Amino acid sequence: MKFMLIRRADSNTENGTLPSQSMLSAMADYNARMIQAGVLVSGNGLRPTSDGCLIHFDNGAPTIIPGPLSPASERIAGYSVLEAPSLKDAIEWAKQWPTMDADGNVTLELRRYFSLEDFEPGDGLEQHRHHARIPDAMNVYVGFPGTCREAMAFYADVTGGHLECLLTYAETPAAEHTPPALHDRIIHASLNLRGRRLMGADMATETYTAPQGVQVQLEYQDIDQAATTFARLADGGKIIMPFEATFWSSGFGMATDRFGIQWMINVASDNHCPLATEGDAP
Numbered sequence: 001m002k003f004m005l006i007r008r009a010d011s012n013t014e015n016g017t018l019p020s021q022s023m024l025s026a027m028a029d030y031n032a033r034m035i036q037a038g039v040l041v042s043g044n045g046l047r048p049t050s051d052g053c054l055i056h057f058d059n060g061a062p063t064i065i066p067g068p069l070s071p072a073s074e075r076i077a078g079y080s081v082l083e084a085p086s087l088k089d090a091i092e093w094a095k096q097w098p099t100m101d102a103d104g105n106v107t108l109e110l111r112r113y114f115s116l117e118d119f120e121p122g123d124g125l126e127q128h129r130h131h132a133r134i135p136d137a138m139n140v141y142v143g144f145p146g147t148c149r150e151a152m153a154f155y156a157d158v159t160g161g162h163l164e165c166l167l168t169y170a171e172t173p174a175a176e177h178t179p180p181a182l183h184d185r186i187i188h189a190s191l192n193l194r195g196r197r198l199m200g201a202d203m204a205t206e207t208y209t210a211p212q213g214v215q216v217q218l219e220y221q222d223i224d225q226a227a228t229t230f231a232r233l234a235d236g237g238k239i240i241m242p243f244e245a246t247f248w249s250s251g252f253g254m255a256t257d258r259f260g261i262q263w264m265i266n267v268a269s270d271n272h273c274p275l276a277t278e279g280d281a282p
Contacts, residue, residue: 009075026098043080148186165190
């Protein structure tokens with residue numbers, strides 16, 4: 001079940017008062033616990049309503065009502081999207097909200113998302129079912145010739161991601177079918193990057209083939225962070241395309257790291273590829 005945990009606004013958030021470093025740290029720790037538990041889908045803080053507006057429709061005609069909006073207690077200061085088995089489980093996570101926020105005087109609202117099963121069958125619902133064919137996630141799985149443990153630890157350090165799994169052959173039923181020399185190698189590794197995963201495993205030396213024609217792409221908003229990531233991944237490897245400005249991005253580079261994995265590092269740009277027109281769609 002998917003829930004939205006809403007942090008109601010107050011006078012401080014509406015005045016644009018930013019959280020202290022200790023509050024940011026407490027919130028990061030809270031989010032990290034939920035990420036590791038597979039609960040946190042996403043979350044964001046919102047700027048004051050003075051930076052926003054209401055759009056009110058009267059008989060189909062929109063009227064823009066600029067902020068600030070009042071009362072503050074009826075507004076939203078931020079939200080987290082949670083995936084939990086039940087309302088009870090979601091409430092238990094909500095109860096762990098950092099107590100230092102507003103000195104422990106905050107109001108949270110917990111709301112469950114609708115699912116397609118909640119609606120009567122019909123043509124309109126079928127349009128939404130068509131959208132539901134899109135997978136919930138698309139992850140990358142790469143192979144290594146015995147260096148998976150070292151590589152995944154390195155990637156976790158470079159990206160700041162959470163290395164949520166390092167499972168050896170010896171820890172699975174596959175052990176009885178695997179030569180003892182391979183028991184300490186990794187049969188499954190998973191690095192969580194904001195809910196997206198870089199996965200990997202060690203392959204037998206005689207069957208391992210270095211990946212070709214595929215790159216792992218990382219995208220950043222901050223060009224300095226992108227450049228730092230590129231430099232670390234390229235160190236000890238081979239630069240395919242130096243990190244520099246391109247016609248589509250203020251920073252882009254390609255490199256093969258010392259483990260043989262190819263990377264694309266890109267700075268996000270508003271200059272996206274044009275969408276296919278309705279006539280071009282399959």
